[in-house]
Amino acid sequence: MARYTLLRLLIFFATLMILWLVGLRQIPLLAVSAIVSAIISLVVLQGVREQFANQIDAKVKQRQARAEQHRTAEDDDE
Known part of the structure; x- marks a missing residue:
């Protein structure tokens, strides 16, 4: 379970960083990162x-x- 949680966090922070580099900032950055990383995690x-x-x-x-x-x-x- 710890492995899964760690991988989920890595996906979230990677998504967060990519969206931040694209130019998304503040509250929308967190919300979109959470949604996108959840979808990616479901598949990956x-x-x-x-x-x-x-x-x-x-x-x-x-x-x-x-x-x-x-x-x-x-x-x-x-």
């Missing part, structure tokens, strides 16, 4: 998001399997 960071989602899914499945083992062990004790 899709693989990173999917990888993170797969990691979370694997952890959830692992915890569910452990919980099921505990339930089965409790049933055997009775």
